[in-house]
Amino acid sequence: MTAGKESTVAEGQKTRVAVNGYGVIGKRVAAAVMRQDDMSLSGVSDVVTDWRARIVTRNGFALFGATGEHAEVMRVAGLDVAGTLGDLLAQADVVVDCTPKHVAAKNVDEYRRRGLKFILQGGEKHAATGHSFVAEANYATAIGRDATRVVSCNTTSVVRTLTALKRAGLLRRARGTLLRRATDPWESHDSGIMNTLVPEPDIPSHQGPDAQTVDPDLDVVTMAVKVPETLAHLHYWTVQMTRQASKEEVLAAFETSSRIALIRIDEGLVALNSVKELMADRGRPHDNLYEVALWADMLRVQGDELFYAYMVDNQAIVIPETIDAIRALTGTVQDAATSIARTNAALGIEAALV
Numbered sequence: 285m286t287a288g289k290e291s292t293v294a295e296g297q298k299t300r301v302a303v304n305g306y307g308v309i310g311k312r313v314a315a316a317v318m319r320q321d322d323m324s325l326s327g328v329s330d331v332v333t334d335w336r337a338r339i340v341t342r343n344g345f346a347l348f349g350a351t352g353e354h355a356e357v358m359r360v361a362g363l364d365v366a367g368t369l370g371d372l373l374a375q376a377d378v379v380v381d382c383t384p385k386h387v388a389a390k391n392v393d394e395y396r397r398r399g400l401k402f403i404l405q406g407g408e409k410h411a412a413t414g415h416s417f418v419a420e421a422n423y424a425t426a427i428g429r430d431a432t433r434v435v436s437c438n439t440t441s442v443v444r445t446l447t448a449l450k451r452a453g454l455l456r457r458a459r460g461t462l463l464r465r466a467t468d469p470w471e472s473h474d475s476g477i478m479n480t481l482v483p484e485p486d487i488p489s490h491q492g493p494d495a496q497t498v499d500p501d502l503d504v505v506t507m508a509v510k511v512p513e514t515l516a517h518l519h520y521w522t523v524q525m526t527r528q529a530s531k532e533e534v535l536a537a538f539e540t541s542s543r544i545a546l547i548r549i550d551e552g553l554v555a556l557n558s559v560k561e562l563m564a565d566r567g568r569p570h571d572n573l574y575e576v577a578l579w580a581d582m583l584r585v586q587g588d589e590l591f592y593a594y595m596v597d598n599q600a601i602v603i604p605e606t607i608d609a610i611r612a613l614t615g616t617v618q619d620a621a622t623s624i625a626r627t628n629a630a631l632g633i634e635a636a637l638v
């Protein structure tokens with residue numbers, strides 16, 4: 285461990301991580317923590333008593349009830365409960381709150397009262413932590429902080445891609461249209477749309493302004509439409525560059541990000557389902573695509589204008605960012621590149637998808 289002066293975890297010790305909420309994001313965060321050699325999972329807390337809670341202990345994790353009442357109901361349901369959220373927090377250096385939108389914000393007072401570092405997810409507002417995180421853009425400003433918010437799936441992709449163009453000095457302004465998946469696969473019996481497309485009522489949609497909570501200098505406008513599928517989001521972008529540039533220069537700029545994967549239609553990666561199938565064939569847990577998958581052969585440059593499209597696996601993209609945010613808050617790794625490389629290696633994020 286490259287512990288620096290500000291580290292709140294003793295040299296040589298693993299960072300103890302609690303996960304509150306074992307849903308789409310929480311279960312993936314827990315699995316990712318288990319893969320890090322500098323972290324241990326103290327346990328997970330939730331409110332459910334069905335298979336979703338039962339799988340926690342089957343996976344070998346300690347299960348805690350969100351409150352005493354929840355812990356009791358879990359016990360009555362025959363679950364092996366280790367205690368309450370309070371007990372879990374007492375055993376952690378940092379808590380990653382993955383409860384549903386607006387629930388996490390209510391837990392903030394308790395985390396602060398305990399002096400416990402905490403990470404919120406993108407459903408919460410920037411103001412809840414005062415800091416919004418994307419590893420390649422602003423890791424340094426999160427080091428030693430009490431809290432940060434890992435921005436939403438769409439916003440993470442926007443910041444990753446625009447930061448790569450900005451680093452290369454190519455970004456003037458960016459305008460994007462986001463085709464958003466209607467619901468998550470495990471909930472598709474319950475919600476989602478069919479046979480229609482639902483435009484978001486406001487322009488800009490919230491993702492552009494949200495990207496500016498990470499980097500206020502980004503000149504970005506987004507529009508969004510909900511589409512009747514569950515696999516992933518698809519973004520189309522028009523970027524005005526600072527100057528004329530070649531396609532090769534643009535691709536080289538995107539390649540400076542280890543979390544943007546260039547893919548090709550002419551190699552058979554023709555749609556969201558093909559890319560997900562590839563992730564399954566690679567043996568990624570939950571078929572996770574952690575990278576922004578950007579079509580290199582589709583990308584076009586016309587003078588100083590740039591056009592491209594990419595896929596965002598909404599369930600997976602924020603997982604590596606969350607792992608990096610843990611290292612930044614605890615100060616156990618003092619520079620972004622080192623943390624990103626460690627996370628990438630542990631999660632199997634490599635130079636190419638195939």
Ligand SMILES: NC(=O)c1ccc[n+]([C@@H]2O[C@H](COP(=O)([O-])OP(=O)(O)OC[C@H]3O[C@@H](n4cnc5c(N)ncnc54)[C@H](O)[C@@H]3O)[C@@H](O)[C@H]2O)c1
Binds near residue numbers: 308383386407
């Ligand atoms: N699903 C996505 O694609 C996605 C992507 C990026 C960010 N996010 C954000 O991540 C956060 C979590 O979203 P999700 O999709 O994983 O939600 P989810 O509904 O899949 O999971 C939430 C989990 O929290 C549990 N829970 C509910 N109330 C609780 C409480 N009071 N205490 C403890 N546990 C409780 C639920 O039982 C469930 O297991 C939200 O902020 C969301 O906006 C979601």
